[in-house]
Amino acid sequence: MTTDIADTRNPPIVRPRRKRRIDLLPYALIAPIGLLLAAITVYPTIQAVYLSMTDASLLRLARAKFIGVQNFVRMMGDQVFLDGLWRTLRWDLAVVSLELCIALPIALFLNMNFRGRGFVRAAMMVPYITPPAVVGLVFLFMFDGNFGVVNDLLIRLGVLERGIAWMSDPAASFWIVVSAMVWYGTPLMALILLAALQTIPAELYEAAEVDGASRWAQFRSITIPHILPSILFLVLLRMIWMSNHIDMIYVMTTGGPGFTNHTEAIYSFSLTNQFQIGYASAIAVVLAAILMVLSALYVRHLARSVLAQTS
Amino acid sequence: MNAAKRRARRIRGIWTAIGAAAILLYSLGPLLWIFIASITPELKADFNQAWLSNRQVTYLPSEPTLANYGALFETVPFATYFRNSAIIATGNMVLTLVVASLGAYGFVRFKFFGRSSFLVAMLVAYTIPSVVLLVPLLVIFRAYGLNNTHLGMILAEATHSAPFVLLLMINYFSTLPRDLDEAAQVDGCSRLKVLWRIILPLSLPGLVAGGLLAFIMTWNNFLFAFLLTSTAEVKTLPVIMRQFALGEPAVWGVSAAGALVSTLPVALIFLLFQRMLMSGLAAGAVKG
Numbered sequence: 001m002t003t004d005i006a007d008t009r010n011p012p013i014v015r016p017r018r019k020r021r022i023d024l025l026p027y028a029l030i031a032p033i034g035l036l037l038a039a040i041t042v043y044p045t046i047q048a049v050y051l052s053m054t055d056a057s058l059l060r061l062a063r064a065k066f067i068g069v070q071n072f073v074r075m076m077g078d079q080v081f082l083d084g085l086w087r088t089l090r091w092d093l094a095v096v097s098l099e100l101c102i103a104l105p106i107a108l109f110l111n112m113n114f115r116g117r118g119f120v121r122a123a124m125m126v127p128y129i130t131p132p133a134v135v136g137l138v139f140l141f142m143f144d145g146n147f148g149v150v151n152d153l154l155i156r157l158g159v160l161e162r163g164i165a166w167m168s169d170p171a172a173s174f175w176i177v178v179s180a181m182v183w184y185g186t187p188l189m190a191l192i193l194l195a196a197l198q199t200i201p202a203e204l205y206e207a208a209e210v211d212g213a214s215r216w217a218q219f220r221s222i223t224i225p226h227i228l229p230s231i232l233f234l235v236l237l238r239m240i241w242m243s244n245h246i247d248m249i250y251v252m253t254t255g256g257p258g259f260t261n262h263t264e265a266i267y268s269f270s271l272t273n274q275f276q277i278g279y280a281s282a283i284a285v286v287l288a289a290i291l292m293v294l295s296a297l298y299v300r301h302l303a304r305s306v307l308a309q310t311s
Numbered sequence: 312m313n314a315a316k317r318r319a320r321r322i323r324g325i326w327t328a329i330g331a332a333a334i335l336l337y338s339l340g341p342l343l344w345i346f347i348a349s350i351t352p353e354l355k356a357d358f359n360q361a362w363l364s365n366r367q368v369t370y371l372p373s374e375p376t377l378a379n380y381g382a383l384f385e386t387v388p389f390a391t392y393f394r395n396s397a398i399i400a401t402g403n404m405v406l407t408l409v410v411a412s413l414g415a416y417g418f419v420r421f422k423f424f425g426r427s428s429f430l431v432a433m434l435v436a437y438t439i440p441s442v443v444l445l446v447p448l449l450v451i452f453r454a455y456g457l458n459n460t461h462l463g464m465i466l467a468e469a470t471h472s473a474p475f476v477l478l479l480m481i482n483y484f485s486t487l488p489r490d491l492d493e494a495a496q497v498d499g500c501s502r503l504k505v506l507w508r509i510i511l512p513l514s515l516p517g518l519v520a521g522g523l524l525a526f527i528m529t530w531n532n533f534l535f536a537f538l539l540t541s542t543a544e545v546k547t548l549p550v551i552m553r554q555f556a557l558g559e560p561a562v563w564g565v566s567a568a569g570a571l572v573s574t575l576p577v578a579l580i581f582l583l584f585q586r587m588l589m590s591g592l593a594a595g596a597v598k599g
Contacts, residue, residue, distance in 0.1 A: 022424075025502060029417030030429060033410040033473055040448070041436040041471050047447035061450065069388060106334060122585055126338050129581045131531035133552035134570045138555055141348065141563065149344055154367035183341065195593040207541045244440035247533040251553050263460045265442045272538065277446045284442045295438045302434045306478065307427055309485040310419050 052282035071282035080259050080267055081283060082240060088263040088287075089176070090242055096238045098182045100231065100294035103189035108223075111188070112195040121194075128187035136251035139180035174251055177261060182246050189234055190293050195271040196230035197223070233301060243287065342574070345529070348567035350375040355451040363384055379564035386562075387551065388543045389569060395461065396459040396547040396573070402465040407472045407525040410520060415480035416506045420492065437474035441534055444470055447539060459541045467535040472475075479524070479591055483517030484510060507538040520591030527577050 052071055056064035075081045109122050127135065142149050145165035154160040166172045200222065208218045244265050249255065255266040262270070264287045271280035288295075351372040383389045418430055448467055449458070457463030491513070492505045500508060511518065534548035540546045552573065555566035581588060 023421070026417045026421035026426070029421070030414045033414035033433070033477060034407075034429065036410055036466075036469060036473060037433060037436045041375065041439055041444065044444045044447035044451060045439055048443050051446060051450070056450075058449070059454075087588050102337075107558070109330045109334065112327070113333070115328070116331065120331045120334055121581070121589075123335050123338050125581065125585075125589065126342065126578070129527060129531075129577045130574050131533075131549055131552070131577070132340065133531075133533045133549035133556075134574050135341075135554050137556050137566060137570050138345050141567065142341065142344060144563075147368050147563070149368055154512075183337075187338070191589060191593050240438070244442050246442065248550070250537075250548075251533060251556050265440075268442055268483040269534075269538075272446055272449070277450070281443075281446045284440075284446065288440060288443050291440070299431070299434050299438055302437075303427075303431050306430060306434070306481055309481060310430070 048281045049285055051278055053283045054278045056278035056281075058277055064278065067278075071279050072286070074279065075282065075286065080262055081264070084261065084262055084264045084267050087156040087261070088265070091174075091245075091249075091261075091263050092239050092242045093184065094175075094178045095181050095242050096235055098178065098184050099189050099238065100235070102182065103186045103193055106186070107193035107197055110194050124190060125187045126183070127183050130184065132184055132247040133251045135180050135184045136177075136248050139176060139183070140167065140252055143172075143176050167253065168257055170257055173257060174260060177249055177252050180252065181242075181245070184248065185238065189238070192230060192234060193227060196227040200226045236294055236298055236301075240291055240298060243291055320388055342571075345567045347372065348379065349379050349564055349571055351564055352376045352378065359574055364524055379568040382562070383568045383572065384407055386565065387569070389551065389572070390553050391543050392546055392548050393573070395545055396402045396530055397576075398461050399464045399468065399547060400526045402461065403468045403529040404522045404526040406469055407476045408522045410469075410473055411476035411480050411521065412416060412506075412511065412514075412518065413499060414477050415484050416510060418481055419484040420489075420502075420510075424455040425447055429583070433474055437471070437478075439468065440468075445534065445538055448535075452539060458539060460547050461545060464535060464545065464547070465529075468529040468532060472528050475499060475528070476525050479521045480514070480517060483514050483521075514585045517591070519584055520587040523580055524591055527580065530577055 049063075053066060053068055054064040055067050055070075081160040106124060110117060110124065130138075143151075143166040145151065145163050145167070148163070148166070150166070151160065151163035155163065164172070166176055204222050205218055208222060213221075243263070245263075246265050246269050249261050249263065249266050250269060253261045255262045255270055264283055268280045268287065271277075271283065347370065351369045352374055405544040414433075418426065434546060444467075448470075452458040452463045452467075457466065491509050495505050495509050496502070529548065530547075533553065536550050537553065540550065548569075551569065555569060
């Protein structure tokens with residue numbers, strides 16, 4: 001009897017024939033996004049690698065010559081590029097560590113129950129939806145030498161005698177761009193940390209309470225281990241994107257004063273603006289190659305979670 | 312005992328209020344400041360003593376005015392820039408939603424040869440940074456006449472929004488039970504109809520989140536807009552922010568008004584769809 005039922009569910013004559021034919025529908029479904037990305041991402045990437053081996057300039061694109069690895073050799077003697085490596089790393093570390101230091105307390109705070117939590121959480125997200133160019137402008141405005149609110153407050157508090165032109169000071173301009181970036185990026189980090197905190201089962205804390213564990217001990221041995229994977233993921237993600245970040249630095253400083261804020265991404269971008277696209281591509285390609293290790297970890301992480309979802 | 316408990320609760324309440332106030336000040340303070348600047352009437356700068364803080368910093372303008380907002384539309388082609396941002400962000404949202412939901416349906420509901428390779432290839436494409444894509448996109452767009460066009464900008468922005476929304480939709484579709492599709496197919500729905508009639512309606516919150524996040528990403532992006540556009544007919548709001556930052560026109564009140572008006576649409580979207588957007592952001596992995 002049971003075999004009869006199974007047979008009617010899977011008619012043996014129709015099924016095998018269907019299986020043998022290649023089903024084209026899934027390919028048709030992924031074709032639009034596949035072709036789109038091939039055209040706007042894969043093809044340009046190949047083009048970038050090719051351009052990095054030419055002396056192409058936007059002004060005489062048709063006469064670009066293939067010059068092999070000359071651009072890469074040039075980099076090894078280019079002080080702006082060499083210093084740029086350290087500037088990029090310094091920028092990454094400053095932004096990511098400060099973001100984490102501010103986002104974690106915010107996430108812990110928002111994980112508590114209190115009246116008005118929804119409102120505070122929504123307000124917390126505001127910096128993240130503000131366009132980075134606007135954030136840059138707002139921070140320039142606050143640190144303006146003539147009528148910036150920061151100067152004014154410092155003068156009122158008696159810290160300064162008269163205003164400082166913050167943005168023309170190399171160290172100050174770096175930290176001001178960092179604070180603008182941190183202000184913009186903190187909410188996303190806090191949101192993801194908060195999501196991680198909310199997956200910790202409350203029983204763990206209750207049990208620890210019964211065992212007489214202090215608040216600090218609970219934090220160290222329950223909270224931190226639980227959110228550590230999220231923290232590592234965020235650090236990885238932010239390191240990659242901060243290394244490639246242009247918007248905030250360029251809007252606020254154009255990479256200056258001098259070359260102070262020339263990270264590799266900014267250097268490549270300003271070379272592009274000076275039409276030296278061959279050399280600019282070479283720097284972008286080297287930057288991407290250096291970040292390849294981090295990107296590979298990131299892709300592996302994404303691939304794992306996505307493949308787990310879809311299978 | 313009871314008194315001690317009440318006291319402990321009150322102390323906790325005070326600390327909570329302080330924490331909440333700190334977060335509010337941190338998150339809203341800078342924007343509040345720019346709002347005050349935007350309603351402050353412009354004082355004439357005293358160029359003889361420019362350095363010695365001639366312009367008073369005004370915390371509470373005695374005669375608030377909306378003149379700066381008016382000047383924004385008169386002295387700068389702000390309305391055109393705003394329109395361009397709207398066209399490009401909307402176009403990008405539509406394009407991204409169509410290709411990403413078709414693709415996600417394919418990946419989530421079908422087994423086919425090369426499926427995981429294609430998926431990983433798209434993830435790799437997602438991690439290619441904009442810095443690498445900038446120059447070749449500029450060259451390619453010039454060759455195909457896409458430079459300084461709305462369509463070109465829509466395509467360029469899709470380099471990050473399309474894979475991002477694909478991930479988001481894969482995440483969303485895979486939470487829907489397969490029984491629904493099977494039931495619909497038994498009832499005679501074709502597989503495309505299943506997507507249209509079953510999957511998409513059920514994924515409405517996910518679609519809203521994905522589409523609006525694509526819109527916000529595009530609205531906010533400076534990089535492509537700066538490099539791939541050359542006339543006011545196509546330039547977007549972040550580009551004008553850079554002009555403001557360079558001090559042109561040199562009226563801070565107008566710049567401040569411009570900054571606020573260009574934040575307004577995304578702020579409104581966020582307020583209206585807060586819940587969906589936040590879960591989308593927490594689930595997806597944002598580029599940038």
